[in-house]
Amino acid sequence: MSALTPIGWIGLGNMGTPMSQRLLNAGYPVAVYNRSPEKTVTLREAGATVATSPAALLAAVEVVFLMVSDDQAVRELFTGPAGLLQAPGPGKLLINMSTVSPGVSREMADLSRTQGHTYLDAPVSGSVKQAETGQLVIMVGGEESGFTQAQPLFAHLGKQARHLGPTGNGNLAKLAMNTLLGFQAQGLAEALLFARQHQLKTEDLTALIADSALGSVFLKLKGEAVLADNYQAAFALKLLAKDLRLAQAEGLTTPLAETVVQTFQQAEPALGEEDVIAILKHLERQ
Numbered sequence: 001m002s003a004l005t006p007i008g009w010i011g012l013g014n015m016g017t018p019m020s021q022r023l024l025n026a027g028y029p030v031a032v033y034n035r036s037p038e039k040t041v042t043l044r045e046a047g048a049t050v051a052t053s054p055a056a057l058l059a060a061v062e063v064v065f066l067m068v069s070d071d072q073a074v075r076e077l078f079t080g081p082a083g084l085l086q087a088p089g090p091g092k093l094l095i096n097m098s099t100v101s102p103g104v105s106r107e108m109a110d111l112s113r114t115q116g117h118t119y120l121d122a123p124v125s126g127s128v129k130q131a132e133t134g135q136l137v138i139m140v141g142g143e144e145s146g147f148t149q150a151q152p153l154f155a156h157l158g159k160q161a162r163h164l165g166p167t168g169n170g171n172l173a174k175l176a177m178n179t180l181l182g183f184q185a186q187g188l189a190e191a192l193l194f195a196r197q198h199q200l201k202t203e204d205l206t207a208l209i210a211d212s213a214l215g216s217v218f219l220k221l222k223g224e225a226v227l228a229d230n231y232q233a234a235f236a237l238k239l240l241a242k243d244l245r246l247a248q249a250e251g252l253t254t255p256l257a258e259t260v261v262q263t264f265q266q267a268e269p270a271l272g273e274e275d276v277i278a279i280l281k282h283l284e285r286q
Contacts, residue, residue, distance in 0.1 A: 006031065007153070008061035010054060010077060011098070012039040014234075015124070016067035018131040019097075019157055024048055026156045033057045035073075053082035063093045063153065070242060071104040078108050090116025093149055097138075099123045099178070099239070101246050102168030109142065109167040118146040121167060123174035124158065127234045135159045139177075141170035175247040181218065181235075181276070182244055182260040188219055189280035192226060203227055222277040231274040231281070238272030241265055 005028060009020035012034040020043060024030045030048040033056075034040050040050045051057035054077050058064055064084065068074060074096060078084050084094065094117055096105060102121075109119035120142035130136045136158035140147050147163040154161035164173055188209075195205045206223030209215055225231065241264040244252075248261050267282035274281075 004029065005063060006061040008033070008051070008057040008064040009043075009048075009067075010034070010057065010064065011067035012043065013067065013069075014128050015131045016065075017042060018128065019067065019136075020048070020065070021046060022132075022134055022156050023153065028153075029061075031057055031060050054078075054080070054084045055082045055086040058084050058087035058092055058094075059089065061092075063095065063150070066094070066096045066098055068098045069239070070098075071100050074098060074100055074104050074108060078111060085111055085115055092117045093120070093146055094118065095120045095122050095150055095153075097122050097124055099174050099243055099246075100171060102141075102171040102250065105141065105168045105171050118143055118149075119167065120146050120150060121170040122150070122154070122161075123170055125174070125177050126158075129234075131157075138162070139164055139170040139173040141165060141172075142167045172250065175243060175250060175252075178240060178243040179247050179252060179257060179260070182240055182264060183256055184216070184218055185222065185240070185276045185279050186260050186263055186283075188222055189277065189283050192223075192280060193283055222275075225275060225277050226280060231271075231278045233273060233275045235276050236272065237264065237274055237276050237278050238268050240276045241268040241272065 007023050007028045007030045009016060009030060009032045012032060020030055020032060024046055031051050032040050032043045032048050033051045033054055044050050094112055105121040112119040120140055122138050122140045124136040124138050126136040134157055138154050138158040138161040140161060140163050144163060151161060164170055192202055210220050244261045244264055267279055271278040271282055
């Protein structure tokens with residue numbers, strides 16, 4: 001894929017903005033669309049063009065990335081009155097990096113195929129820092145030819161992109177990953193609360209965890225967030241609650257999963273806009 005291939009990007013939130021910026025920095029002509037137009041200003045000032053609709057965006061580019069919140073947003077962007085599938089001309093590559101249900105990916109892939117387009121589901125593991133530095137892990141479902149075409153672009157966004165088979169498998173892998181993330185967030189919160197009950201210092205326990213076999217980047221960052229009393233969302237609790245519901249709908253009914261799903265659903269109304277580690281606050285209040 002040429003460095004001159006025109007790229008479109010839909011969804012300029014915490015993740016979409018730095019990811020599209022990386023493609024712009026790599027020399028690709030980038031056009032953007034966002035349902036809230038004010039979020040396009042930063043990319044426009046950096047050299048991107050701004051499209052007036054998803055259809056107008058697709059008409060102007062060869063590849064479109066999406067990074068939006070949920071199934072409903074994806075359906076609207078594809079099938080709305082000025083949606084992607086209203087654009088003339090076949091042969092485009094549509095890469096949905098949103099964390100959504102496998103079902104909506106299969107549905108959009110079928111609709112895209114009828115118009116001669118290729119659809120990939122390619123959700124990512126990682127947060128804002130990894131998006132900024134191109135260190136995401138990308139899970140891809142869909143046609144292998146589409147994956148091959150997208151690999152040079154994925155190389156600017158992530159440290160690993162893995163093709164996992166047919167449409168929807170990328171989404172399934174992401175739901176599995178986020179289930180584990182939920183276990184870890186709640187597990188860390190419960191361990192810290194147990195330590196506090198016995199007058200152990202939070203900073204001591206987090207230091208021990210970091211240097212033990214249990215240590216991980218996630219636990220280190222979330223432990224630091226708790227110590228700093230910083231619950232600003234790197235990954236919002238409401239998004240993990242949504243992902244856990246999606247996993248449950250796909251048959252996730254194991255004992256730990258049922259507990260974590262319930263805990264995050266209970267916490268979402270009050271703490272949904274805060275970071276996932278705000279689950280600590282919910283458990284503390286109980």
